[in-house]
Amino acid sequence: GEDVEQSLFLSVREGDSSVINCTYTDSSSTYLYWYKQEPGAGLQLLTYIFSNMDMKQDQRLTVLLNKKDKHLSLRIADTQTGDSAIYFCAERNNNDMRFGAGTRLTVKP
Amino acid sequence: DTEVTQTPKHLVMGMTNKKSLKCEQHMGHRAMYWYKQKAKKPPELMFVYSYEKLSINESVPSRFSPECPNSSLLNLHLHALQPEDSALYLCASSQETGYGNQPQHFGDGTRLSIL
Numbered sequence: 001g002e003d004v005e006q007s008l009f010l011s012v013r014e015g016d017s018s019v020i021n022c023t024y025t026d027s028s029s030t031y032l033y034w035y036k037q038e039p040g041a042g043l044q045l046l047t048y049i050f051s052n053m054d055m056k057q058d059q060r061l062t063v064l065l066n067k068k069d070k071h072l073s074l075r076i077a078d079t080q081t082g083d084s085a086i087y088f089c090a091e092r093n094n095n096d097m098r099f100g101a102g103t104r105l106t107v108k109p
Numbered sequence: 110d111t112e113v114t115q116t117p118k119h120l121v122m123g124m125t126n127k128k129s130l131k132c133e134q135h136m137g138h139r140a141m142y143w144y145k146q147k148a149k150k151p152p153e154l155m156f157v158y159s160y161e162k163l164s165i166n167e168s169v170p171s172r173f174s175p176e177c178p179n180s181s182l183l184n185l186h187l188h189a190l191q192p193e194d195s196a197l198y199l200c201a202s203s204q205e206t207g208y209g210n211q212p213q214h215f216g217d218g219t220r221l222s223i224l
Contacts, residue, residue, distance in 0.1 A: 031212075033212060035215075040217075040220070041217050041218070042113075042115075042199050042215040042216050042217040042218045043152065043199065043201075043215040044215070045212050045213070045214060045215075048212055088151055097154065097213065099151035099152055100151060101150070101151055102149075102150075102151055
């Protein structure tokens with residue numbers, strides 16, 4: 001199985017908050033990342049968090065890290081239709097970058 | 110807009126053709142990467158270049174041949190590809206390899222179709 005796991009789908013209404021969850025297995029991972037991929041495009045780095053942090057906030061994005069449970073989440077406040085995309089969680093240890101399968105976020109008007 | 114530029118955006122080729130994918134970055138990054146992404150799947154690492162030297166080859170078939178002419182450019186030469194090689198090919202770069210705090214920045218990819 002994959003080392004990084006995410007639920008495959010999430011659907012929310014415009015204006016609501018979205019929470020995308022991720023679990024990882026490598027406790028030696030020092031940084032964890034969230035990437036966004038829109039149809040036909042590459043991966044856009046959204047944010048990343050160092051493993052000694054619990055939380056990082058950047059405008060509408062909040063990342064929470066529970067290192068004990070190896071659980072990472074991305075909260076998008078006031079979700080907009082333009083946030084519809086696939087969101088990948090990734091962990092990195094040296095050269096080895098491992099991606100989750102991606103969560104497809106659908107935002108309904 | 111991405112700071113990693115890939116050309117062409119789309120490529121259709123036959124199994125006997127030879128073509129090349131190109132990637133360019135001007136962020137001063139010394140590590141560059143090729144990934145392959147199939148539909149509805151995460152990217153899979155193919156090659157890593159560090160300071161213009163190939164440091165990782167993830168058991169990629171020899172019909173894919175990477176080249177790093179200088180620190181800003183990365184090519185992927187294609188020859189005798191198979192239909193299953195049809196995918197989105199993503200290039201990425203980072204300041205260094207081996208340091209987790211150096212995020213990888215991705216291009217928009219080349220969508221490759223093999224007839």
